Amino acid sequence: MTAGMSRARRRARVLGTLAVAASWSVVLVGAVQPAAADTQSKQWYLASMQAEDMWKVTTGEGVKVAVVDTGVNSSTPSLRGQVLKGVDVTGAPGDETDDYRGHGTTMAELIAGTGEGGGLKGLAPGAEIIPVRMSDVDFMGKRNTVIGDIAKAIRAAADSDAQIISVSMGDVLSQREEHEAVKYAESKGKLVIAGVGNEGHKENWREYPAAYPEVVGVASADRAGKVSYYSQHAGTVDVASPGSDIPSWCDNSFKSYCDGDGGTSAATAIASASAALVWSLHPDWTANQVLNVLFDTAGRDWEDGVRSKYLGHGLIRPSMNILKGKGDPGAPDISPLTKEKTTGAAKSSEPSSSKSGSPQPAKNDEAVDKAVAVKEPNSSDDGNQLGLILGVAAAVAVLGGVAYAVVRRRKAA
Numbered sequence: 322m323t324a325g326m327s328r329a330r331r332r333a334r335v336l337g338t339l340a341v342a343a344s345w346s347v348v349l350v351g352a353v354q355p356a357a358a359d360t361q362s363k364q365w366y367l368a369s370m371q372a373e374d375m376w377k378v379t380t381g382e383g384v385k386v387a388v389v390d391t392g393v394n395s396s397t398p399s400l401r402g403q404v405l406k407g408v409d410v411t412g413a414p415g416d417e418t419d420d421y422r423g424h425g426t427t428m429a430e431l432i433a434g435t436g437e438g439g440g441l442k443g444l445a446p447g448a449e450i451i452p453v454r455m456s457d458v459d460f461m462g463k464r465n466t467v468i469g470d471i472a473k474a475i476r477a478a479a480d481s482d483a484q485i486i487s488v489s490m491g492d493v494l495s496q497r498e499e500h501e502a503v504k505y506a507e508s509k510g511k512l513v514i515a516g517v518g519n520e521g522h523k524e525n526w527r528e529y530p531a532a533y534p535e536v537v538g539v540a541s542a543d544r545a546g547k548v549s550y551y552s553q554h555a556g557t558v559d560v561a562s563p564g565s566d567i568p569s570w571c572d573n574s575f576k577s578y579c580d581g582d583g584g585t586s587a588a589t590a591i592a593s594a595s596a597a598l599v600w601s602l603h604p605d606w607t608a609n610q611v612l613n614v615l616f617d618t619a620g621r622d623w624e625d626g627v628r629s630k631y632l633g634h635g636l637i638r639p640s641m642n643i644l645k646g647k648g649d650p651g652a653p654d655i656s657p658l659t660k661e662k663t664t665g666a667a668k669s670s671e672p673s674s675s676k677s678g679s680p681q682p683a684k685n686d687e688a689v690d691k692a693v694a695v696k697e698p699n700s701s702d703d704g705n706q707l708g709l710i711l712g713v714a715a716a717v718a719v720l721g722g723v724a725y726a727v728v729r730r731r732k733a734a
Contacts, residue, residue, distance in 0.1 A: 381445025390425030398438025
């Protein structure tokens with residue numbers, strides 16, 4: 322029996338430059354306060370996304386996710402045995418498992434953490450992580466580096482065994498080398514996912530790599546299914562994912578978790594985990610088909626194939642495919658992002674024995690600019706509510722006139 326057939330049967334049983342250096346930062350927001358011991362109880366989206374039911378069908382096994390970030394500490398209780406050999410492109414002392422901020426480790430746990438020791442539980446705990454350590458602005462500043470290494474990091478991830486490349490980093494400047502690296506990853510059949518940024522209530526500039534046409538731009542949503550007030554909306558959003566009120570490691574001492582908003586960083590990690598779950602269930606699909614299904618099944622109340630400026634195709638809901646078999650994978654060699662033919666057709670690899678939708682217009686400013694109400698459709702065969710939708714409040718982006726808690730990006734001290 323093939324792995325795909327086995328998972329399908331399980332589903333049936335469950336029913337269902339200096340300037341460049343000056344602008345790099347992780348896309349994490351929120352005033353941080355030490356979190357209570359029971360960190361997993363604060364991962365509100367696991368219940369609303371029906372994680373426990375999905376895990377009876379697949380946990381993301383057989384899928385590898387490259388985390389392009391500040392490094393990944395493979396020794397946290399939640400990541401022991403989940404992290405494979407990776408790459409460090411910084412040229413600094415240490416290696417890819419030396420997380421100089423704690424940010425990359427948080428992203429890895431949100432994707433594939435086992436939850437051991439009370440740590441963060443990943444949405445795809447059966448997936449494996451390939452860490453790719455790159456530099457953020459403060460790390461480069463300490464080393465007097467004037468050239469960013471994001472292009473190297475994306476190429477290294479593309480050359481790895483990872484099918485999914487998760488990038489919770491952002492820069493307002495576009496670089497030719499970076500875009501070429503993204504296109505290289507696409508040519509190798511990789512699915513590149515990145516956060517759109519957390520300055521939506523301020524400058525709201527485009528951030529890269531999320532703004533490249535070949536990259537899935539992820540917005541942050543809150544518990545009520547609304548776009549987070551800070552989530553950027555500059556015509557680069559493809560899909561929305563949970564990002565508000567998600568704990569993270571406080572720093573690189575890895576002594577405790579802190580409360581706060583995970584922002585579009587966390588949203589990107591959770592979207593990457595969602596893709597891992599779907600790809601694990603359908604190992605013969607291409608990146609295009611996985612993405613088509615995620616777009617097709619996203620929660621929205623507007624016309625299919627139309628992008629909201631704030632939520633893209635809607636709120637990501639992998640359970641609609643995993644538990645209910647919904648979603649049209651479409652053509653394997655046509656990108657739902659650019660609608661162009663792609664040369665890569667990477668498939669999900671077999672599990673490693675050793676560890677350490679709807680068509681979308683090209684990204685532009687013509688995206689639908691309106692407030693949208695998103696709720697779960699009330700059809701007789703839907704059963705329990707799926708996805709993130711916990712309410713029917715309008716998903717509006719509040720751009721001013723209201724006092725908010727202080728928002729700050731998490732940079733090196």
